[in-house]
Amino acid sequence: MKNLTLILVLAFMSSLTALASEYEEAMKAQIQKMNNISSDAEAQDVKNGFLRIAQANMSEWLPMYYAALVQTEAGLRFDVDKDAYFEEAQSYLKILQDAGASNxxxxxxxxxxxxxxxxxxxxxxxxxxxxxxxxxxxxxxxxxxxxxxxxxxxxxxxxxxxxxxxxxxxxxxxxxxxxxxxxxxxxxxxxxxxxxxxxxxxxxxxxxxxxx
CATH class of the missing domain: 1.25.40 (Serine Threonine Protein Phosphatase 5, Tetratricopeptide repeat)
Structure with missing residues (x-):
């Protein structure tokens, strides 16, 4: 019985490690894309990528933060409806703040x-x-x-x-x-x-x- 419990614990820990690794790799890829944005279309693609990561990792604040950052800088850099972009970025921060994130x-x-x-x-x-x-x-x-x-x-x-x-x-x-x-x-x-x-x-x- 003790051996079975140990196996289950190890399996659970292994799955958590795999999930953490997947999250970090996905974030790393998106951050690299974020650092090379040259158009609004690319910005929206990167923003949506961060939003997908955020949806799959609700306890993490960084994906939603970066989605808000990308939308803010797109509003500053490109010929778009700037107020709409800034308001959308604000809505992402509000999600974080409503969840208790504060830093x-x-x-x-x-x-x-x-x-x-x-x-x-x-x-x-x-x-x-x-x-x-x-x-x-x-x-x-x-x-x-x-x-x-x-x-x-x-x-x-x-x-x-x-x-x-x-x-x-x-x-x-x-x-x-x-x-x-x-x-x-x-x-x-x-x-x-x-x-x-x-x-x-x-x-x-x-x-x-x-x-x-």
């Missing part, structure tokens, strides 16, 4: 989506949305001060506000430098778990270089 990456992405909405019509939306967007980035930094994306995105918002009002961008440039330092420190953590968010370094670097 600095999710909050920073929430702010990123809000920033995208402001960019659609900064003249009419900036006054009402800039404050809440900055507060969201501040919350993300408070959740994890080592998150470079939270700092980089806040710097980008700070720079946009300063330029809109014809003010200096010294504060934003300092924050871009801070984010680059955090990206360097993050590399070891990403090496240990390559599925975690690691995007933003090249954008932050370009922003900082434009300061000089």
């Amino acid at each position: 600095s990456e999710i909050t920073a992405l929430e702010g990123y989506i809000m920033m995208g909405m402001v960019s659609v019509d900064p003249g009419s939306r900036g006054q009402s949305m800039s404050g809440p967007t900055m507060e969201t980035f501040g919350k993300a930094i408070g959740q994890d001060r080592s998150n470079p994306r939270a700092v980089y995105l806040m710097a980008q918002m700070e720079r946009g506000i300063a330029q809109f009002f014809g003010q200096g961008t010294e504060k934003a440039c300092g924050m871009f430098k801070m984010s680059l330092d955090l990206f360097e420190k993050e590399k070891e953590k990403i090496d240990e778990n390559y599925l975690l968010p690691s995007w933003g370094y090249e954008q932050a670097k370009q922003m900082y270089e434009s300061c000089n």
